Amino acid sequence: MQTIRRVADLRTAIAAYRADGDDIALVPTMGALHAGHMALVAEAKLAAKRVVVSIFVNPKQFGANEDLSRYPRKEMADSRILAEAGVDVLWMPGVDEMYPDGFATNISVSGVSDGLDGAARPGHFDGVATVVAKLFNQVRPDTALFGEKDFQQLAVVRRMVADLDFGIDVRGVPTQRDDDGLALSSRNAYLVAEDRAKAVALPRALGVAATTIEKGGDAGEALATARDTLTAAGFTVDYVELVDAETLGVSASDRARRLLAAARIGGTRLIDNVPVNEQG
Incomplete structure (x- = not known):
């Protein structure tokens, strides 16, 4: 090399x-x-x-x-x-x-x-x-x-x-993840043990929200629940949003969509995202 x-x-x-x-x-x-x-x-x-x-x-x-x-x-x-x-x-x-x-x-x-x-x-x-x-x-x-x-x-x-x-x-x-689902990031090195244990709430909350939306649940309610879940886990939430996967603008159900989030735990800001797919 x-x-x-x-x-x-x-x-x-x-x-x-x-x-x-x-x-x-x-x-x-x-x-x-x-x-x-x-x-x-x-x-x-x-x-x-x-x-x-x-x-x-x-x-x-x-x-x-x-x-x-x-x-x-x-x-x-x-x-x-x-x-x-x-x-x-x-x-x-x-x-x-x-x-x-x-x-x-x-x-x-x-x-x-x-x-x-x-x-x-x-x-x-x-x-x-x-x-x-x-x-x-x-x-x-x-x-x-x-x-x-x-x-x-x-x-x-x-x-x-x-x-x-x-x-x-x-x-x-595709995003690479630890065994517990947390997205790999260089900034994960900042996490103290207590915050690392809490951090898994981020991918889990996104997964729950994505599944809810895919099954026809109300997107606004799913996003609100994800934000509340993260706050209860100790995060300060910057955003949890459902967007068009190409334009990152307002999503339409007939186009590919993505659920994106950014939140802070301790002094570390983490980001993550998951696709939202139509069922059937």
């Missing part, structure tokens, strides 16, 4: 792969890798001859009072895991390489980024779209893999790719 930190060196490596006729898959990450990330890597290896994994803790997607300074960083462990998995390139630029002096461009994707986490974390998805666009231009992949756990992020990236004609196949990979 090549570990590359400069754009010029990355382009040399990519050019060599292209000269050999190899296709390329990209897995963008912020590091602190877990089984969820490695599921993306496994899918990337099936999608292309060469796999590039990026690790970059992107300051532009963190708000002023968010966890940039304490976000877990495990460079050596991550590098070892990726090498053992057969990754071809670990792209690990520094902040100065990604955002050099004078950097002044911002990408904003309206619509899909407006509500949910877009409302709870102003500017977050501008930061996501900007860094992902840069990664796409740096690596020039044929395919890019993103986890469905960050479902709104996936929708934002897909909209940007379509609008800006990137010509990249953006694939979502």
Whole structure:
């Protein structure tokens, strides 16, 4: 595995792969890798001859009072895991390489980024779209893999790719979960034992709500019950919403729908989502 930190060196490596006729898959990450990330890597290896994994803790997607300074960083462990998995390139630029002096461009994707986490974390998805666009231009992949756990992020990236004609196949990979159902996340490392035990209420509440809606129950009541359940479990709820799976707008029963939630337990903010399917 090549570990590359400069754009010029990355382009040399990519050019060599292209000269050999190899296709390329990209897995963008912020590091602190877990089984969820490695599921993306496994899918990337099936999608292309060469796999590039990026690790970059992107300051532009963190708000002023968010966890940039304490976000877990495990460079050596991550590098070892990726090498053992057969990754071809670990792209690990520094902040100065990604955002050099004078950097002044911002990408904003309206619509899909407006509500949910877009409302709870102003500017977050501008930061996501900007860094992902840069990664796409740096690596020039044929395919890019993103986890469905960050479902709104996936929708934002897909909209940007379509609008800006990137010509990249953006694939979502199903959420990976612990045995008790909690979605795998680098931020789970923040959870103390007591909060980790309570955190399972999030996927369970979503599962109950989804089942209720699928069986024809009132969606508003199901969402309210999920919020009440999470509050009783010790969460502070940001949102629990049923949305159109493509636009993330108001859902219609004849289209694919998604139930999304964000809530805080202790000092940790967790997000999760599940599909809502029609019965019959």
